[in-house]
Amino acid sequence: MTKTTRILAASVIILLVSACASQIDAGVAEDAGTPGFLWGLWHGFVFPFAWIGSLFDPDIAVYAVPNNGGWYDFGFFLGITVLGGGSWFSSKKKRRKD
Known part of the structure; x- marks a missing residue:
């Protein structure tokens, strides 16, 4: 398989899987005090501990x-x-000192 075919196949699979993602209407609210962007940022940061x-x-x-x-x-x-590091930690290659 060529690299282009692999990228195309992966893109199609990602699009098909993402099409299944949805949020129920009861989960979205417009009331004052409803968690918004900043609470989402915080909840994402503390996700591993939570x-x-x-x-x-x-x-x-x-x-x-x-x-x-x-x-x-x-x-x-x-x-x-x-904030959680994401892929940054795994992307750093350790250099050997000779």
């Missing part, structure tokens, strides 16, 4: 429902990828 806690305590959630939708999701994504 996930470990959720394994032992059913009252701990890793994602706030209800939230205000897209802005909360964007903050959550940034919190996980940027």
Whole structure:
């Protein structure tokens, strides 16, 4: 398989899987005090700790429902990828000193 074919196949698979993603209407609210971008950023940053806690305590959630939708999701994504380190730690190659 050529590199172009692999990239195209991966793109099609990603698009098909992302088409299944949805959020129930009851999970999106416009009320004052509903978690928004900044809460999403915070929840994304503390995700690893919240996930470990959720394994032992059913009252701990890793994602706030209800939230205000897209802005909360964007903050959550940034919190996980940027503040949480994302792929930065795995992308650094260790250099050998000769």
